[in-house]
Amino acid sequence: MVVVRTVTSFGRSGTFDWLYQRVTAVVLLAYTLFIVGFIFFSKDFGYQAWSELFAQRWMRVFSLVTLLSTIIHAWIGLWSVVTDYITNRMMGGKATVLRLFIEVVLAAVAVLYAVWGIEILWGV
Amino acid sequence: MLKVSIYRYNPETDKAPYMQDYELDTQGKDLMVLDVLELLKAQDQSLSFRRSCREGVCGSDGMNISGRNGLACTTPLSEAARKGKLVLRPLPGLPVIRDLVVDMEQFYEQYKKIEPYLQNDTPAPAIERLQTPEDREKLDGLYECILCACCSTACPSFWWNPDKFIGPAGLLQAYRFLADSRDLATDERLSELDDPFSVFRCHGIQNCVNVCPKGLNPTRAIGHIRNMLLTRAV
DSSP states (O other), rough: OOOOOSSSSSSSSSHHHHHHHHHHHHHHHHHHHEEEEHHHHHHTTTTHEEEHHHSOOOOOOOOHHHHHHHHHHHHHHHHHHHHHOOHHHHHHHHHHHHHHHHHHHHHHHHHHHHHHHHHHHHHH | OOEEEEEEEOOOSSSOEEEEEEEEEOOOOOOHHHHHHHHHHHTTTTTTOOOOSSSSSSSOOOEETTTTTEEEOOOOOHHHHBBTTEEOOOOOTTTTTEEEEEEEEEHHHHHHOOOOSOOOOOOOSSSSSOHHHHHHTTTTTTOOOOOOOOGGGGHHHHHHOOTOOOHHHHHHHHHHHHOOOOOOOOOHHHHOOOOOTTTTTTTOHHHHHOTTTTTOOHHHHHHHHHOOOOOOOO
């Protein structure tokens, strides 16, 4: 039996990639609902309410968890897209170079956003 | 008069595939698409297609009929022709050998990967390995597959990765053996399916369910496989 092995997938197994994508999706949904709810239901929504919310540690942690979830969710999703459309079967060796290039760029963007996000969350 | 547009390609003489138009007097009958092809072949002997049982059992005449994969022998004109026009193309995504005949190698390669046979190393009983009626019932909706490839060739994930994604037909059969009470290779079978491609390229769009000429549901079977993998993993 020909076994399919992949190194650049997130969880290194289809089952875990699938699971991480679902779990992170739930986190993203929860954060979205919370933020939208906060904007609509806070009595006088403005800079004051916003900065008080983000001054609390749990909100910073919740935001960071959501940021990391976004990165994981996007990685798994974009990795699927890249391995669907840029295949060695269709493009030969060029596909490996192109995929690796895109993955390195995506990884750099992920690290940038993670560090930048932490700076913003703990910097205000 | 029925207008029929058919995908033609003979690699020995044609530089590129083209659509050829035919006309046929159906005498008002609601013929099956295969009947139409046979009548046209009487007009034009060079027209190539596969067929065998002509009653939806052998799975030879799977093709793309007016944009939808199906068996020519069980698809009536009343279902397939639009405004008196029928369009016939080979199954999408597979290499064309000639006209409506495709190379099914990739498809069978994936079927082979799931080891489609009962695996049980325990000594065989004197008569046969028995199942309870309940266990036998679990195979309903799985064993009926005729491997016509209508489902797998309707699946975009199979189009992009026919060498890595098992495809709906193969996965339906994978579950047929995972669900079989007599098969003892469950764990090995699941280990072989745990990568990001074999099962997990299925995104549940259900093109397979939509086209299956036998009314089977590969998406549901894939869901069962995923649950088995998940149960084992966490």
